[in-house]
Amino acid sequence: MSTIAVSYLDAIANHGRTLATHIGLVNELGNEISGGSPAYARRAVTWLTSANGVIHPNADLDFNVPAGTTVAGIRFFSALTGGTNFGGRNMTQNEVFTAQGIFRLLATASGIRHTAIN
Numbered sequence: 820m821s822t823i824a825v826s827y828l829d830a831i832a833n834h835g836r837t838l839a840t841h842i843g844l845v846n847e848l849g850n851e852i853s854g855g856s857p858a859y860a861r862r863a864v865t866w867l868t869s870a871n872g873v874i875h876p877n878a879d880l881d882f883n884v885p886a887g888t889t890v891a892g893i894r895f896f897s898a899l900t901g902g903t904n905f906g907g908r909n910m911t912q913n914e915v916f917t918a919q920g921i922f923r924l925l926a927t928a929s930g931i932r933h934t935a936i937n
Contacts, residue, residue, distance in 0.1 A: 827870030832933045836866035836874055839895035839905050839931065844876075844882055844922060847891040849915060855885030855919055863900055875930035882922045890914045890922050893929060 843861040844852045852859045862880040884890060894907035915921060 828933045829869040832869035832874045835931060835933070836869075837904075839866075840864065840895060841896040841899055841902070842876070842880060842907075842924065842929075843851055843894050843896055844884070844890050845892045845894055845907075847889050849892070851894070852884060852888055852890070854881075855865050855883050855888075857883045859885060861896055864912070872933040873930050874908070874933075876924070876926040879926050880924045881884050882924065884886065884916045884922045886916060886918045886920075888916045890916070893924060895931065927930050 825900070842861060842864050846852060859882060862882060864880065865877045866874045867877050868874075871894040882890075890910065891913045892907055892909040895905040897903040897905070916922075
């Protein structure tokens with residue numbers, strides 16, 4: 820079996836940039852965070868052009884997080900509310916907010932990797 824060309828993976832990744840238009844946060848149960856003042860909301864994301872099948876946001880994203888919340892993962896969505904949940908990943912270390920705060924998602928540490936299985 821031959822190896823998938825990187826150009827193919829980049830083409831898939833670049834198409835994915837048009838599908839996953841928002842990023843959201845989930846708690847340790849996998850439920851999307853809600854509430855707070857100012858209120859939590861998904862953030863619109865602009866993706867950089869794919870390199871080796873990987874896309875990253877073009878900038879860090881700040882999220883309002885309500886008191887008493889644990890941020891345990893990120894998810895990729897097709898809309899600001901509702902829409903399709905494309906899944907995501909869990910954090911290697913959860914972040915607990917005892918008071919209202921801001922969670923900063925670093926662009927360089929987050930993204931979507933497109934790979935082929937041989």
